[in-house]
Amino acid sequence: MSSFKNLGVQQEFIRGLKELKITTPTAIQEKVIPILLNADTDFIGLDQTGTGKTAGYGIPILQKVKASDTSIQFLVLSPTRELVQQIKKQLFKYSKYSTHKIFIEAVYGGEKIDKQIANLSRVTHIVVATPGRLLDLIERGTIDLQYLQTLILDEADEMLSMGFKEALNRILKYTSGNRKTWLFSATMPEEIRSITKKYMHPNAEQIQIDRNIKVNTNITHRYVTTTDAEKLEVIVRFLERYHNDRGIIFTRTKAGAQKLAGLLKAEGFSVAALEGNMQQREREKVMRAFKKHTIQVLVATDVAARGIDIANVSYIIHHQLPENTTYYTHRSGRTARAGNKGVSLALIAKKDITQMREIEKSLQIQFIKQEY
Structure with a gap:
């Protein structure tokens, strides 16, 4: 069995990881860390969500930072404010015992830009950013x-x-010039191939974990045949069975998320909505409560839930199937993270059977029929 020490990780960072109870490298970390520590190269890493990619690139950049150089040396781009904040926090924790002070700043929309500009005027080695605010x-x-x-x-x-x-x-x-590009992704659609061809070296090193597995194998995929009128009753019965666990229910619309959250609150469940029309402060308040177990259930839209990486989310419920299979992968990938097991339950009307079979075929998974 591999260890972080064998991969070339310095003791000060191993200590930071150990404090977070990260003691054994995941498959992607095992392959990626030695490459990124030792090679001066462009890199492509493909793996499912929730497999530890942040530490995979985070440890090498922390180890490569020249603390005496006050310029920005590494830039991490990520899709959402929540994920940017989380990456910054993780990098900070990994480097807790570093012998040199490493300065990390996060920049994202929804916060005053003047404050972020002032923060960047200080010594900054690593910036974590959303694309819009960085631009x-x-x-x-x-x-x-x-x-x-x-x-x-x-x-x-x-x-x-x-x-x-x-x-x-x-x-x-x-940013083109001498800088290297490291790209991490769960999937490789044509648009990403286009980016790699245009901006990355043709001989960029590439690592792909579980090439034939498109969805985390620790997820059990289930479905219930129901009608729109009966969906609330099915969810209530499911939540009563999983009353000690945390989960996320996905809806297609913002209004649908708020309505369902209200109905479940009326049934006595500890629940909150997370959708794009909410103020940033309100969204952060909901996420804090979910992380602290004050809220057991999130009712979320696809966009609002992007980038949520929370340990011990036991189940995902699809109030309606998503519009495409990529969204199904992202949704179900919120559970069974970091080696844990999880359940993904789809509420299926008769008209949805064909789409469910298409998802099965496309993602090479099997839905198991359930009664609730």
Whole structure:
């Protein structure tokens, strides 16, 4: 069995990882860390969500930071504010026992840009950013990336599916030069292939874990045949069975998320909605409560739930099937993270059977019929 020490990770970072109860490398970490520590190369890493990609690239960049150099050396791009905040927090925790002080800043929309500009005027070695806010800072001339060593695209497929294609292209163009690019993604759609061809070295090292497995194998996929009128009753029975566990219920619309959350509250469940029309402060309050177990159930839209990485989410419920199979992968991937097991339950009307079979075929999974 591999260890972080065998992979070349320095003791100060092993200590930080150990404090987070991360003692054994995941499959992607085992393959990625030695490459990124030792090679000065462009890199593509493909693996499912929830497998530890943040530590996979995070430890190498922390170990490579030259603390005496006050310029921005590493830039991590990620699709959502929540994920950016989380990556910054994880990098900070990994480097807790570092012999040199490593300065990390997060920049994202929904917070005053002036405050972020002021923070960037201090010594900053690593920036974690959402594409939109970073582009704003670049165009204002308030972020200096001329000494950037490596640009990391985290959750690249999610960034593209959220409409950041143009922003990514402009950022890649702006930072082109001697910098390396590390790209991490769960899937490899054509738009990502296009980015790799245009902005990355043709001989970029590539690691793909479980090439034939498109969805985490620790997830059990179940379905219940029901009608729209009976869905609330099915969910109530399911939640009563899983009353000690945390989970996320996905709806297609913002109004649907708020309505379902209200109905479940009336039934006595500890639940809150998470959707795009909510104020950033309110969204952060809900996420804090969910992480602290004050709230047991989130009712969320696809966009609002992107980038949520919370341990011990036991189940996902699809109030309606998502519009495409990629969304099904992202939704179900919120459970069974970091080696845990989880359940993904789809509420299926007769008209949805064909779509369910298409998802099975496309993702090479099997739905098991359940009664609740």
